[in-house]
Amino acid sequence: MRFSVVDYCVFIGYIIFIVGLGLWVSRTKKGYEKNSEDYFLAGKTLPWWAIGASLIAANISAEQFIGMSGSGFALGLAIASYEWMAAATLLVVGKFFLPIFLEKQLYTIPEFIERRFSTDLKTILAVFWIALFIFVNLTSVLFLGGKAIDTIIGSGDGSLIIWAILTLAFIAAAYSLYGGLSAVAWTDVVQVALLVIGGLLTTLIALNAVTPEGGIIHGFEHIFKHAGDKFHMILSRDNPQFFNLPGIAVLIGGMWVANLYYWGFNQYIIQRALAAKSLREAQRGLAFAGFLKLIIPLLVVVPGIIAFVLFTQPSGTTIIPGIKEAFLKVGGGINYDKAYPWLISRFIPVGLKGLVLAALTAAIVSSLASMLNSTSTIFTMDIFKPYINKKATEKQLVRVGRLTAGVALIIAIVMAPVLGNIPQMFQYIQEYTGLVSPGILAVFLMGLFWKKTTNKGAIIGVSLSIVVAFLLKLPAIDLPWMDQMFYTMLITMVIIMGISLTTSSDVDDPKGIPLTAATFKTGSVFNISAYVILIILAVLYTAFW
Numbered sequence: 395m396r397f398s399v400v401d402y403c404v405f406i407g408y409i410i411f412i413v414g415l416g417l418w419v420s421r422t423k424k425g426y427e428k429n430s431e432d433y434f435l436a437g438k439t440l441p442w443w444a445i446g447a448s449l450i451a452a453n454i455s456a457e458q459f460i461g462m463s464g465s466g467f468a469l470g471l472a473i474a475s476y477e478w479m480a481a482a483t484l485l486v487v488g489k490f491f492l493p494i495f496l497e498k499q500l501y502t503i504p505e506f507i508e509r510r511f512s513t514d515l516k517t518i519l520a521v522f523w524i525a526l527f528i529f530v531n532l533t534s535v536l537f538l539g540g541k542a543i544d545t546i547i548g549s550g551d552g553s554l555i556i557w558a559i560l561t562l563a564f565i566a567a568a569y570s571l572y573g574g575l576s577a578v579a580w581t582d583v584v585q586v587a588l589l590v591i592g593g594l595l596t597t598l599i600a601l602n603a604v605t606p607e608g609g610i611i612h613g614f615e616h617i618f619k620h621a622g623d624k625f626h627m628i629l630s631r632d633n634p635q636f637f638n639l640p641g642i643a644v645l646i647g648g649m650w651v652a653n654l655y656y657w658g659f660n661q662y663i664i665q666r667a668l669a670a671k672s673l674r675e676a677q678r679g680l681a682f683a684g685f686l687k688l689i690i691p692l693l694v695v696v697p698g699i700i701a702f703v704l705f706t707q708p709s710g711t712t713i714i715p716g717i718k719e720a721f722l723k724v725g726g727g728i729n730y731d732k733a734y735p736w737l738i739s740r741f742i743p744v745g746l747k748g749l750v751l752a753a754l755t756a757a758i759v760s761s762l763a764s765m766l767n768s769t770s771t772i773f774t775m776d777i778f779k780p781y782i783n784k785k786a787t788e789k790q791l792v793r794v795g796r797l798t799a800g801v802a803l804i805i806a807i808v809m810a811p812v813l814g815n816i817p818q819m820f821q822y823i824q825e826y827t828g829l830v831s832p833g834i835l836a837v838f839l840m841g842l843f844w845k846k847t848t849n850k851g852a853i854i855g856v857s858l859s860i861v862v863a864f865l866l867k868l869p870a871i872d873l874p875w876m877d878q879m880f881y882t883m884l885i886t887m888v889i890i891m892g893i894s895l896t897t898s899s900d901v902d903d904p905k906g907i908p909l910t911a912a913t914f915k916t917g918s919v920f921n922i923s924a925y926v927i928l929i930i931l932a933v934l935y936t937a938f939w
Contacts, residue, residue, distance in 0.1 A: 397547050397747060404748030408588075408755065409565055412581055416569025420577035429788040433574035433795055434501055434771045435669040444583055445679025448666045448764075449484075450686045451582035454589060455761030458694045459754055460538045464730035466698025467705075469635045470624030471938055474691035475644040476653075478931055481684040483653035485924045488680035491658045493913050494842060496673050503661050504776045510841045510905050511849040513780070515856070519834065520776040523661060524802075527769045530827065531662075532762065532806035536562060538731070539758035540810065545735030546751055559810050562758055563803055570763035571796045575669055575771075578763045585756035586686070592753020593693030595746060596737060600700045603741045617696075617703045624699050627938045640874035645935070648828075648876030651883050655831040659838050662768035674917050681923035688930055694734070701733035762803075770798040828875055829867075832883035833859025840890050845906025851894035859886040 397405075431438065440448070465473040500506055504523065508516035536559045543558035569577045601613030618625060628644065629636050643649060657663055670676035705721060721728050721736070734754075742750050774795045779786055786794070833856045840847040840855075862885050865871075866878040873881070894903075916924075 397751075398744045400745045401748030401751070404745065405752050405755070408748075408752035412585065412756070412759070413565065413568045415584060416573050416577040416581045419580040420569070420573025430501070430775070430791045430795075432576065433792045434767070434775065435575060435665070438669055439576075439671060440579055440666065440669045440675070440679070441671060442675045442678035442682060444579055445666045445670055445676060446682030446686065447586040448579040448582035448760075449663060449679065449683040450690075451586040451589070451757070451760035452578075452662055452666070452764035453480075453761070454586075454690065454694070454757045455535050455539075458690065459589075459593070459734050459757055460542050460731050462694045463698035463701070463734035464732070465638075466624075466695040467702045467730045467733040468698075468728075469629075469638060470621070470626065470699060470702075471691065471695060472627055472629050472635070472639045472644070474695045475627060475639065475649060477687050477690040477695075478934060479644060479649050480653050480657060481687040481927050482931060483650070483657045484680045484684040484687070485927065486654065487658045487664075488677040488920060489914055489916055489924075491842070492667055492676050492680070493673060494907060494909075495664070495668060496670070496676060497913075500668055501775045502772050503659050503664060504772060507837075507841075508776075510907065511837075511852050515837075515849060515853050516776060517781075518853075518856075520772050522830065523772055524769055524777075526827070526830075527662065527765050527772075528802050528805050529809060532765050532769075532802065533809045533812075535758060535761050535765070536806055536810040539755070541731070542735045542754060542758075543751070545732060546739050546747070546754075556811065559807055562755065562762060563807050565755070566759045566762035566766060567800065567803055570766050571799050574792070574795065575665065575767050578760070578767050579666060579669065581763075582760050585760045588749075589753045589757040589760075590686075590689070590693065592750045592756075595753075596734075596742060596750055597692055597696050597700075599741050599743075599746075600697055600737050604700055604703060613700075617699055620706070621699055621703050624702065625938055627935055637874040640876050643874065643876045643880065648874075648878070648880035651832050651835055651879040652828060652876070654839075655835045659834065661772055662764045665764075665768055665771065674920075677916055677920045678923075681920050681927070684923070684927045688927070688934075697737050698730075698733045701737055766799040766803060767795075769802045770795040773798045828879045829863045830860065832863065832879045833857075833886045836883050836886035836890060840887060840894075842907060843909070844891070845902035845908075846894055846898075846900075847890060847906070848894040848898050848903050849905075850897050851890040851892075854893050855886045855890035858889055859883075862886065 462473055462476070495506065498506065498509060502520075504516045504520040507519055537555075539562050540555040540558035541552075543561075544552060544554040547558075548554035569581065598610055601610045601617075602608050604613045605616045628641055629639050631641065640647070667676040667679065670679060701721075721730075721732055738747065738750055738754075774791055778794050778798075779791065783790065836859065837852045837856050841852065859882055863878065863882045866873055866881060867875070
C-alpha cells in the first residue's frame with residue numbers, strides 16, 4: 395500500500411505548518427535583536443507544560459519509533475524499562491539535580507563542570523559532547539529516519555534514504571537555526587501531541603488487524619496468547635536476550651547509569667529545564683514528562699510485538715504475503731528495525747498514513763532540532779566565547795550558534811549513510827554511549843554531593859573510566875553491557891575518592907557545593923505527581939514481572 399495524493403498533501407501540510415509555526419513563535423519585536431539567553435535558553439520563559447512536552451519531543455525520535463520497536467520485536471516488553479524507569483529518573487533529576495543547576499543559572503552542563511572543577515575538564519567534556527551529538531546522535535537519528543521514510547513511501551530498498559535524510563535535515567534547519575530554543579520548544583508542544591496521536595493510531599490499527607476477525611481487545615488477547623514470553627519486564631538468565639537487558643539490573647543496576655546520565659546531564663535534554671520560568675515550573679515540567687513516559691511503550695514497543703506475532707503467525711491463521719521477505723536482511727538474518735515502518739506501510743489506510751508519517755517525522759525533526767541547538771550552545775558558550783573571542787557581542791554569539799548548528803548538520807548528513815544496516819539500532823546506541831557515560835556520571839555525582847572531590851580526582855577518574863569500561867568488555871569477563879556500565883561507574887567513583895583523599899588535605903574542596911535540606915524542598919504538585927508515578931510503576935512491574 396503506497397502513498398496516495400491525500401497522504402502527500404497531509405505530509406506536506408505538516409511540513410509547511412511546523413516550519414511556519416517555528417518561525418512565528420521565534421519572531422522578535424521590531425528593532426529588537428535576540429541575545430544569547432533568547433537564542434539558547436528561550437529567554438527563560440518556558441512554562442511547565444512546554445518543558446514537559448519538549449522533553450519528550452526531544453527524547454522520542456527514530457531511536458524509539460524505529461529502534462525501540464525493533465527491540466520490541468526481538469526483546470519484547472522488557473525494552474520498555476528504558477521508558478518506565480526514565481519516569482522515575484525524571485523525579486530524581488527534578489528533586490536533586492535541578493535545584494543546583496538553576497541556582498547557578500547555567501547555560502550548559504559543561505559550564506557546571508567549570509564552576510565545580512576546572513576549565514580544562516570543562517573543555518574536555520565539551521569537545522566530547524559535541525562529537526557525541528554529531529557523530530552518534532544526529533547521525534543515527536537521520537539514518538533511522540531516512541530508513542523509515544524509505545520503507546513507508548518507497549520500496550524499502552534504500553533508494554530514497556538520501557533524499558529522506560535531506561528532507562528531515564531541511565525541516566529541522568528551517569526553523570531551529572533561526573529561532574533557537576524558543577522555536578524548538580514551542581513547536582515541540584505541537585509535535586509531541588502529533589507523535590502521541592500518530593503513534594496511538596498505529597498501535598490501535600495494528601491491534602485491530604492482527605487477527606482475521608479484528609477488534610482491538612481481541613488483538614491484545616491474541617498477542618498475549620501467542621507472544622506471552624514477550625511480556626516479561628525482567629528477563630531470566632536463560633533468555634537469549636539477557637545480555638541486552640540483564641534481569642534485575644534494569645531496576646537496581648546499570649539502567650540507572652544510562653538514565654541518570656541521559657536525563658540529568660545530557661545538554662539537549664536538560665536545556666529545556668534550564669530555560670524554565672522558575673525552579674517550580676521546571677520540576678513540574680519533569681513530572682509531566684514522567685507521566686508521558688509511562689504511555690510511550692504503548693506507542694513504540696507494542697507495535698514491535700505485534701510485528702513479531704505477525705511474523706511468527708501460527709498455522710491456521712491469516713499469513714500476510716511477503717512478510718518473511720520484508721524482514722530479512724541481505725545475507726540472512728532478521729532486520730528488526732523494519733517492524734514499525736512495515737506496520738505503517740501495510741496497515742495504515744489512505745489519508746491516515748500521511749498523518750502517521752507526519753507524526754514519525756515530528757518525532758525525528760524535534761530531536762534533530764534539539765540536538766542542533768544544544769551542539770551550537772555548547773560550542774558557542776564553552777569553546778568560542780572563552781577561547782576564540784572573549785569579547786564577542788550578543789549578536790556575534792547568536793550568529794556563531796546558527797553557523798555551528800549548520801555545520802553540525804552538514805557533517806551528520808554526510809556521515810549518516812555510513813552507518814549501514816545495524817540490527818537493533820537502539821541497543822547499539824545505548825551500548826556504545828555506555829563506554830563513556832559511567833565515568834561522566836561518576837564525576838557529576840561526586841562533584842554534586844561530595845564536597846571533598848577535587849579537580850585532579852575528577853580528571854584522573856573520568857580518564858581511567860574509559861580504560862575500565864574497555865577492560866570490562868573483555869570476553870573473558872563475560873558481563874552484560876549494562877552491568878559493565880554499573881561497575882565502571884562504581885570503580886570510577888572509588889578512583890575519584892581515592893585520588894581526592896590522597897592528593898589534598900582532609901578538608902572540603904573550595905569549589906564544593908554547600909547543600910541544605912532547603913535545597914531539595916519540592917512543592918506539593920511535584921510531590922503528589924511523584925507518588926502517583928511511583929505507584930503506577932510498582933503496579934506495572936508487578937503485573938509484567
